[in-house]
Amino acid sequence: MDNQLSTTLNDTTQYIVINLGTEQYGIDIKYIDNIVRMQQITRVPQVSPYWKGVINLRGEVIPVMSLRIKMGMESDEATKNTRIIIIKMDQHEPIGVMVDSVKEVVTLSTSEIERVPQDSRENGYVCGIGKQEQGLISLLDIELVLQDM
């Protein structure tokens, strides 16, 4: 995936491709601060089920959510491929998102992305579909995911 990382053309966007179950999702790389391996998560009582708890990331306490539960799938089972993606958006505290595995970084040009109109979004968070030879990637509107808490 190195050669793909190197080029950022004007009308292209880089996405990190993650796996949730059998599906592929893409998260805009500009929101991603870090990707860490699964580690001990401290449970926090009385919060929504999609919150797995908090982790210690180099001295910072960061909340971690399960993207699976958030997306309405069955809950995660941690494997050696499980990763926590640290998302950092402007004016927001960092947040960890737990995913089954991280596959690669892809660069999609606008022509390869099919926008999903706002009103026809089924489970809310997919804002577009990326078309690649390897298959389709559902592009997540991560801002929307974080707004919806």
Place this chain on the structure above:
Amino acid sequence: MDVSQYLDIFLDESREHLQSLNNNMLELEQDSENMDTINEIFRSAHTLKGMAGTMGFKRMQTLTHDMENVFSEVRDGNLKVNSDMIDVLFQCLDALEGYVTIIQETSDEGDNDNQPIINALNSCLTGKKAEAAAPAEEKPAKKSGGKKGTKSKAAKADAKTDEEKKEEAPAPAPAVSMKLSEEEQKAVEDAMMANRKLFHITVTVQDTCLLKAARAFLVFKAIEDHGEVLATNPSTQDIEDEKFDFVFQILIATDGEIQPILDAIKTVSEIGDAVGVPFSGESAVSAEEQPEEEKAAADTEEKETKEEKAETLPAPKEKAATPAPAAAQTPAAAPAKKPAGKPAVNRTVRVDIEKLDSLMNLVSELIIAKNSLVSSATSLGNNSNQLNDHIEYLESVTTNLHESVMKVRMVPIESVVTKFPRMIRDLSKKLNKPIELYMTGEDTELDRTVVDEIGDPLMHLLRNSADHGIEEPEIRAQRGKPEVGSIYLDAYQDGNNVVIEVKDDGNGIDVEAVKRKAVERGVITEDQAAVMDDNDIIRLLFLPSFSTAKKVTDVSGRGVGLDVVKSKIESLSGEVDVKSKLGEGSTFSIRLPLTLAIIQALMVVVGDEKYAIALGGIQTIEDISPSDIKTVQGSEVINLRGSVIPLVRLDKVVGVESKRSPEDNMVVVIAKKGDKLAGFIVDELIGQQEIVIKSMGKYINKCKFISGATILGDGEIALIIDANALM
């Protein structure tokens, strides 16, 4: 001249001066004849004007100037203080504060001229002109020929220059231009007897000069040959200690002429200028000031050092031949009868709060690192006493370090409460109720971040007391209370907390009215209302949108207030409580932790999870047999040494399975909140530990009883349980 680098200092100092003006003005309102206060006001106003002028804020300068004119007339006895005038002056202070705020936001003073206030100020002055038709001291005004702030960059020096310039005009009689001690006075007289010539020399050091004291020393050395130095201003000692800006004055007796002396002085390098004027001894001390002079002189030095800021150091004399009057003498003449006040300025360093924050963060990191070291040493086993000794030493150092840093961050709550007397005064006028505010414990210290935040809640409470608490004067009279309502603001430290109480002797809270209202609004049901005790009902007031005020005023009564107070205080990890007796008054008390970042906590185990409970609230830890548990109204309680204490099973609260069998004795942590006790059942105790509180962020803090998280020595995270929220 680029002054932008002084902007912060300017803002800080302006605020200080405005605050001192506010305070003194309040005093003046009480005692309109007090010359000390008037002098004090005059000085602050004056410095403020000078500072504004230096910084190029013309509008602010103009307004201050007009205000100062009024004070100057008052000080000279040409104008009497009356309540209209005080009102105008207060408006003026508000307008100045407005300027300062705008300057802070935009670095520019804006374009509001505040002309109405200026007009009002001027009409105060003309009013006086009419009544005191022909005062003798209508001196030819505005002799302000000299350019102001000749050399010095410092706003202070400028301020003084202005002062002198200003004071040349209305000064009634010539007076000393230097403070002379008795000995110095004597020396002057002797010198005059001996027919020597006296000169007053003002030496200005270049503002790039680094070793001012050394240059001053060379100056003295240079003039030694020409004559005898009788006095200096500031004192020789202060000059040696470099306690002067860039200017000092010398009174010299010589047999020769002035010019050679000045030339000699100018040969010293880095001396900007030296100006000499003949000094006429007779006017040194005006007659009526004689008796005070002694006291004042003794007082002067002390004041001089203490009040560096308020007083500033002497400034360049104008080239005008008339000895500039009163300037230096004003502070000296202010006798020491001011109540043993705190020094206006301590020896301090202004530090950006961000630097302190990062220092605090580093200390936090250090404590986490220390905790890791402790835990790895424990896991190594207890075979090295030396290691343990070192670790204990490290622990004591980090604890002390933390305390010191914490102390550095502590500021007296004075900075927020000083504005309240003024606020109460205004409210009292607005509401037409005579109200007096009594404050104690203004020197109580709290973490800077907390102090910054408590201003608004306190203001809410005070407004509440003034508006709803204190009754109309007629009603008070009927009830046999003094017509003037009293509000007390008391602050004191209580263990690891600071308590701030707002108390009034007003109407108190009408529990029945609150109850009716609550039922009416559907906050509680009739049945609930029937079983609630008075305190619970009063606490309903803290719910959002709950106001029982019969009339809504613009002071308070919109139903936003108490709930804002509560949420604000809780966001600072504090709590607020209220006690009230109908007809006698109410007391709101705010309890705040001394510091927010690092606390001593008791570590406990519940199920297989570790939790921290702040040690501050914990009374005792008890070993209780399950058979001691009684059930009262469906909830579990224990009877501990005569008091019935409700139990909280933490395993149920956090939703884990307890590892203890139900037959075993239980570990119960007894915590206290106000006068309430509660027992928290935990599985195991780990021990006491210093923990660094980390926020969990806004996404996941929905859980009320978790106040944060902390990182343990092994890198694991433990959540902090807020026992108060569970009581």
